[in-house]
Amino acid sequence: MIDPLAPDALRQRFDPSDFDFETTDDLSGDTEVVGQDRAVEALNFGMNIDAEGYNVFAMGPTGTGRRELVQHLLEEQSAEEPPPPDLCYVNNFDDEREPRALQLPAGRGCELKEDVDELIEDLQTALPGTFESEEYQSRREMIQEEVREGQEVALEDLQERAREEDIALIRTPQGFVFTPIQDGEAVPPEEVESMPEEEREQIQQKIEGYQEELQNILQKVPEHQREARQRIEELNEEMAALVVDDLINELRDKYANLDDVLDFLDSVRSDLIENVDFFVQAAQQGQSPSQQGPQQMMQQQSQQGGGQQAPAPDGAFWRRYRVNLIVDNEETEGAPVVYEDNPNYQNLVGQVEQIAQMGALVTDFNLIRKGALHEANGGYLIVEARQLLTQPYAWEGLKRALQNGEIQIESPGQALGLIRTLTLEPEAVPLDVKIVVVGERLLYYLLDALDPDMDRLFKVMADFDDQIDRDEEREADYADLIATTVDHKDLQPFDRSAVARVFEHSLRMVSDTEKLSARVDEIRDLLVEANHWAQEDGADVVTDEHVQRTIDAQMYRADRLRERVQESIEREKVYIDTDGETTGQINGLSYLEVGGFSFGKPNRITARVRLGEGKIVDIEREAALGGPIHSKGVLILSGFLEGRFAQRFPLSLSARLVFEQSYGGIDGDSASSAELYALLSALAEVPLKQTLAVTGSVNQRGVVQPIGGVNEKIEGFFDVCDTRGLTGEQGVLIPASNTDNLMLRPDVVEAVEAGDFHVYPVATVDQGIELLTGIEAGTRDEQGAFPDDTINGRVEARLREFADRRRQFALTNGQTELSEEA
Amino acid sequence: MPTIEAPSPRVFRRILIALDDSPHSRAALDMAVRLAADLEAELEGLFIKDKNLLRAAQLPFAEEVRTHSVSPKTLTDRRAQRQLRYQAERAEATLQEATEQAEVSSNFRVVEGHVTRELLSAAEEADLLALGKTSTQSSRRRLGTTCEALLSDAPTPVLVLREAVRRRQPVLTYYDGSDPAASALRVAAELANRGPGHLLKVLLPAEDEAEAERLRDEVHEEHEDRVPHLEVRPLTQIELDRIAVLARREGRGLFVMPAESSPLAEFPLQRFLYELDRPLLVVR
Helix, strand or coil, X not given: CCCCCCXXXXXXXXXXXXXXXXXXXXXXXXXXXXXXXXXXXXXXXHHHCCCCXXXXXXXXXXXXXXXXXXXXXXXXXXXXXXXXXXXXXXXXXXCCCCCEEEEECCCHHHHHHHHHHHHHHHHHHHHHHHHHCHHHHHHHXXXXXXXXXXXXXXXXXXXHHHHHCCEEEEECCCEEEEEEEECCEECCHHHHHHCCHHHHHHHHHHHHHHHHHHHHHHHHHHHHHHHHHHHHHHHHHHXXXXXXXXXXXXXXXXXXXXXXXXXXXXXXXXXXXXXHHHHHHHHHHCCCHHHCCCHHHHHHHCCCCCCCCCCCCCHHHHHHHCEEEEECCCCCCCCCEEECCCCCHHHHHCEECCEEECCEEECCHHHEECCHHHHHCCCEEEEEHHHHHHCCCHHHHHHHHHXXXXXXXCCHHHHCCCCCCCCCCCCCEECCCEEEEEECHHHXXXXXHHCCCHHHHECEEEECXXXXXXXXXXXXXXXXXXXXXXXXXXXXXEEHHHHHHHHHHHHHHHCCCCEEECCHHHHHHHHHHHHHHHHHHCCCCECHHHHHHHHHHHHHHHCHHHHHHHHHHHCCCCCCCCCCEEECEEEEEEEEEECCEEEEEEEEEEEEEEECCCEEEEHHHHCCCECHHHHHHHHHHHHHHHHHCCCCCCCCEEEEEEECCCCCCECCCCCHHHHHHHHHHHHHCCEEECCEEECCEECCCCEEECCCCHHHHHHHHHHHHHHHCCCCCCEEEEEHHHHHHCCCCHHHHHHHHCCCCEEEEECEHHHHHHHHHCCCCCCCCCCCCCCCCCHHHHHHHHHHHHHHHHHHXXXXXXXXXXXXXX | CCCCCCCCXXXXXXXXXXXXXXXXXXXXXXXXXXXXXXXXXXXXXXXXXXXXXXXXHHCCCCEEEXXXXXXXXXXXXXXXXXXXXXXXXXXXXXXXXXXXXXXXXXXXXXXXXXXXXXXXXXXXXXXXXXXXXXXXXXXXXXXCHHHHHHHHHCCCCEEEECCCCCCCCCEEEECCCCHHHHHHHHHHHHHHHHCCCCEEEEEEECCCHHHXXXXXXXHHHHHCCCCCEEEEEEECHHHHHCHHHHHHHCCCCCEEEECCCHHHHHCXXXXXXXXXXXXXXXXX
């Protein structure tokens, strides 16, 4: 018969005096991460390798501080890197639909923007001024006069010559007509009629001659006008160039080493000169250019929507020369590390906004807005996988940017080819960024399985564990991690007893005495709550008492369902025996998890046997209340029985197994050992002690195998017994291999210390049945038979009896049974 | 020293406007309407069918040369009549529209005859004759014959202008102490008073300081109380020689000149008008 576990084995204790500090104030508090070597190495690799597609998918359970750690590591790394260039968008004067991107050394973008704004301001006064100036006006008039005069002189000369021959040039509403005159008055028609034909013809000929001359003069008018226009245009350009060049050359000197900027300035210059008519008109009409701009400018450039006053009086026109500074790295130190907390499509790749103007949506390059990719370009971008995947097209957009190695701003509708309204196609910007996607393992595996691009774009995976291997160094780090949180969250210092208690809780969280929990979020919550209780008490230092109180309070808050279950057992709505002996009936243990809170509860399992065809019926399965793993556990039982007892005769039993009072379905094989004990008891007709409860799965050879939730299960049975009063007989059989998972509540450990409760590590079914019945299990002797007074002997005898009776039954064609009953 | 009479409450009761459906005639109309509104005067539009043109059109070989046609078109009497009738209708419509807006009473008349002669005779019954400078593009070198004749021969004050001016411009006049100058000053004062500008600038010839002082006193004595903003400016001989250019720099308001005053007499009218380039009102 095996011995119960010593109290020491039931709970791993941390001795506060082992710590070499008094409170967390004595610790440096600069630990951001403990363990996670694999993930950290992967991240470092991903950050440092300079090759395409080496982006990182940091995966692991939530609450392990993945994101904070990633951010911390990236910031450490990026501090030594140079800040990336500034990014501006400027008008493309050749094609306004495709604004140009301009990259400048960090800090110079802002400078350029300010310089160009200033340039615009200067031009706004200087240009109209030039065209209002007397010099310009007189030069312009001179050209017009010159052209006009040439024509007038010709006309007057003609008129003069005609007059000498008594022929007048008269204006008609639409042109000119020649007529003979006498004393300054037109000759009346009658007189002309009465003239001799010769004279009349002479006049007519003269008139025809003059008409032809006049025609020639008039035909040259358009030509002259064209010439005048051309000369005025030249003059305009000359005057404009005078003003513009002066201002622009100043900037050219300043940006002499930046070819792109020089190109831009050149294009501004030529556009200004090309559009000079605009200022000329404005100057002549005394208007500001905004009121009357070239048509195409108004379409795209105007920002005066809905009658609002533009910031500058003629902002609409001047917008086309402005610099839209998208990314300003003037203040950036090191490479940027950007965490985009809302990674939708637009926030990632940027967007072109539009404004409503006279009922239409218009836009220009000034309305280009940056996305997180622009901001992180040259550095690092962190996004959460779940958020990324739940935003429509965000994942696709991100992938496309990575694949193409550039950021192309398109609206999602546009990218899909759904929308084709007038919009912009800003020049793509080369992308040089490391992306770290942080997400759950499931998402990574799903993406890896379903998205063929995954392998190419996210070549590095950083796998975060939810457990940390314990050793001295790690424990020291873990304590420092607590100190870091205390420091960051501005909590009261934790003394070493409190830290020890946190350590113990951390073990319990992972149900493993060899590991610490990596769910730092939960640990942080625990610290914050403990601090709260300490403050309630007015304590300066948080002690183990406060930590325990926090744990109790957390438990109590989540405890309603467990309490109801315990209550229903106590009030005997659910039947659980904790004393006496019963055949074919045993206390199994089940494990429930609701909303992050888990607990164990005892369950009565019963078995009935009779003669049959060798089938063990799992009632849970028949009723579709049992899951596949549970069914598997039950099927293994037949395997065990056949293998051990029915080698030489058919297994002629029919057995039924049931979880009594289970209404909600059940899964898992952790009850299979309990079921086997119940079955053996029923077969051997030996009662089982109801003071014990059993957990553990079993294999076909009768070896008891480990299960999960061992602590909760033990505590579940303990609570039932404790309520009824501990007798010293009660205890729980657990798989021996679960011993190092034990991290029981202190009150359970106390009861064990007092000898009121026991935990038995069971390695085989034989050990278990001996404990449950107090009878030896028995092993086969030399003849291959089990001794009669052992459990195994009785079971084998019963099975043999079943087999005999079955053969009998078959031979007499059922008459045996009838006659016996008769 | 001529006595200066107190300005009558209405200097011009009837304003005659020569209409011919051209941009400058339209400008003259606008100016006339404004004056009529300010002075509560009546406006009379006159459209003259040019007798010379009609005669020319009756000639069997009459042909019209147009700016934008390749070859001359035959001009018939009917065609000329139709064109003139159409112009007259347009002119009337323009007049009506302009006067209705300004709430000025008006009538419109079409006569047939020699343009200058008809205008001169019509001007006898009016207090002011307004006309646009008829010469289209040749404003620099030659003034239209009609305009020239009217400016020198018309019995009434004549207003000529090339383009409409904005309101709130000071009225400018020239005072040399002569009778016509006194009338001109009176008219200018009345216009400044009733117009929106309320500013009257008087230019004085000042061969010597005493003379200038005397003229200045005369102006002040007579008009200081009547005109809200009165400004007097003596001119040096050099300035006097360039009075037209000087006046142009003063803005684009009305320039009221006494007829037969030295500047008008000394300069070719054509050049004077060109240099002035603002509405000119010649008062007799």
